[in-house]
Amino acid sequence: MESYTEKILITGALGQIGTELTNRLVEIHGADNVVASGLDKWQEGISSAGHYERLDVTNTKLVRQVIKDYEITTVYHLASLLSGTSEKQPLFAWKLNLEPLIDFCEMAKEGLIKKIFWPSSIAVFGKGIPKENVGQEVVLNPTTVYGISKMAGEKWCEYYFDKYGVDVRSIRYPGLISWKTPAGGGTTDYAVEIFYKAIEDGKYTSFISEDTAMPMLYMDDAIEATLKLMDAPKESLTVRSSYNLGGMSFTPKQLAEEIRKEIPGFEISYEPDFRQAIADSWPASIDDSTAKNDWKLSYNFGISEMTQDMIKNLRIKLGKN
Numbered sequence: 496m497e498s499y500t501e502k503i504l505i506t507g508a509l510g511q512i513g514t515e516l517t518n519r520l521v522e523i524h525g526a527d528n529v530v531a532s533g534l535d536k537w538q539e540g541i542s543s544a545g546h547y548e549r550l551d552v553t554n555t556k557l558v559r560q561v562i563k564d565y566e567i568t569t570v571y572h573l574a575s576l577l578s579g580t581s582e583k584q585p586l587f588a589w590k591l592n593l594e595p596l597i598d599f600c601e602m603a604k605e606g607l608i609k610k611i612f613w614p615s616s617i618a619v620f621g622k623g624i625p626k627e628n629v630g631q632e633v634v635l636n637p638t639t640v641y642g643i644s645k646m647a648g649e650k651w652c653e654y655y656f657d658k659y660g661v662d663v664r665s666i667r668y669p670g671l672i673s674w675k676t677p678a679g680g681g682t683t684d685y686a687v688e689i690f691y692k693a694i695e696d697g698k699y700t701s702f703i704s705e706d707t708a709m710p711m712l713y714m715d716d717a718i719e720a721t722l723k724l725m726d727a728p729k730e731s732l733t734v735r736s737s738y739n740l741g742g743m744s745f746t747p748k749q750l751a752e753e754i755r756k757e758i759p760g761f762e763i764s765y766e767p768d769f770r771q772a773i774a775d776s777w778p779a780s781i782d783d784s785t786a787k788n789d790w791k792l793s794y795n796f797g798i799s800e801m802t803q804d805m806i807k808n809l810r811i812k813l814g815k816n
């Protein structure tokens with residue numbers, strides 16, 4: 496295996512995944528080897544990374560300059576619009592979710608960078624696909640602009656690998672649940688909001704109907720899976736579009752029952768909005784056996800462990816313990 500000191504750039508570093516991934520990468524590689532970037536102005540404590548760049552990822556010239564200035568070897572390109580927000584700004588979502596990915600692949604092709612991580616999503620599957628245990632190789636049929644952009648991105652990743660040997664790796668994340676940084680603009684976000692409302696108000700109105708099951712993953716497991724995929728030997732990877740990740744599957748009703756074990760009086764009601772149609776087009780559960788075989792994907796959190804950990808940490812964060 497080639498050995499070199501990794502210099503890492505994270506785009507979308509202030510977002511839900513970015514904040515926690517940055518922390519872990521700093522633990523592993525040291526703050527000086529990690530450059531966080533986002534749209535916010537720099538301020539003290541904005542990120543645990545040793546460096547912060549205010550960066551619009553659609554500004555190719557600036558992105559290339561940052562890559563050169565820091566001699567970046569690895570990019571975790573997380574900046575993206577999620578499913579709900581993408582439906583409100585479809586053309587911008589297409590631009591943001593696709594063009595910078597292709598720019599990074601070009602930079603890898605030119606030898607400027609060595610490795611890229613790019614997140615795809617369960618949104619790639621879409622209508623007419625069986626709901627349960629959806630496999631790695633099913634036909635993709637997304638009906639949302641977010642899903643279409645992720646499907647196209649996967650194909651670009653595969654193309655750059657097949658044609659130019661670009662080492663770009665990807666995961667189809669399910670809904671991600673975490674307490675450190677709120678999610679923003681996704682269809683699975685109800686599974687994060689519900690915890691804030693349960694602790695603050697004892698009740699929650701879900702924008703997803705009670706029996707809609709979706710695949711979900713606790714952030715700790717998502718971060719470990721991402722690092723495992725990035726550390727896996729090249730030869731062990733059989734998927735160069737994006738790997739299925741199943742995590743756990745549950746409905747809002749099942750999650751409410753789990754929360755009631757910790758907060759007995761918790762009440763839930765349902766007022767589905769436009770995101771219900773998006774959820775209806777997504778799988779209820781995912782077969783991730785290829786990731787388990789290829790790079791030993793594993794999980795530590797099921798619905799009970801996740802619920803207990805969320806409530807414990809959010810109570811401290813919100814000063815409600």
Ligand code: AKB
Binds near residue numbers: 577617668680682683
């Ligand atoms: C969303 O709901 O848009 C995301 C996703 C599943 O990709 N959490």
